[in-house]
């Protein structure tokens with residue numbers, strides 16, 4: 664079994680690579696930086712995992728198309744890469760102090776470029792390479808704003824990504840395809856994306872390794888998850904009321 668994981672050089676992406684690799688899956692480490700990607704490949708290899716580097720920058724479609732040409736067939740496409748705010752933002756981590764009123768339209772557009780358009784281009788481009796029973800898995804978040812956490816650009820880009828995934832799922836079902844696409848929501852995970860926040864809610868934030876294990880388990884089970892948005896505890900988020908299981 665072969666999996667391509669975007670943003671696999673660190674954080675949750677690397678942890679998914681490790682967890683899937685330990686289960687015998689061959690890992691294609693998608694990363695925008697060759698040196699960071701090759702470092703991850705080395706780390707995985709020392710753990711006995713078969714891994715190789717594939718350059719993928721969601722903000723540069725040429726890299727996506729080149730990668731598609733290099734790869735014959737995929738069993739799993741894990742769309743993990745994502746950014747917390749505009750790729751032009753100064754801070755690499757989510758700015759928890761930025762309020763809804765501080766966001767510009769450009770912030771939203773530039774976040775969409777990576778989280779939504781980049782992810783869509785991955786799906787569109789790799790779909791013909793996906794095995795008959797292949798799975799596409801988006802690593803995502805719930806869309807309902809709450810008082811603890813509601814970063815405008817990030818959350819709206821993920822909402823668009825979630826709806827896009829469910830629309831593909833509907834099309835898989837309607838065309839009798841045995842391919843699947845679904846979202847996994849790992850909950851709060853301490854990574855660079857949130858400045859390794861070990862937040863106000865004690866015990867709520869998990870490590871990347873814990874998240875990677877949870878995600879790998881869902882990805883490798885034998886259930887049909889097409890069209891589902893699944894929480895870290897296995898609960899299916901029903902707020903989306905996707906009409907494909909009725």
Ligand SMILES: NC(=O)c1ccc[n+]([C@@H]2O[C@H](COP(=O)([O-])OP(=O)(O)OC[C@H]3O[C@@H](n4cnc5c(N)ncnc54)[C@H](OP(=O)(O)O)[C@@H]3O)[C@@H](O)[C@H]2O)c1
Nearest residue numbers: 670674675720721722743744745802803851852854855856
């Ligand atoms: N952390 C959480 O609490 C949490 C919760 C739910 C969902 N998620 C989702 O999980 C995913 C991974 O996040 P994380 O927390 O592991 O964050 P992270 O540690 O910041 O890792 C983000 C990954 O995405 C890559 N990336 C960023 N821009 C990219 C681009 N233009 N093209 C390709 N790769 C790019 C980064 O590469 P570089 O190293 O080159 O920057 C890095 O590998 C994201 O989609 C995030 O929304 C996170």
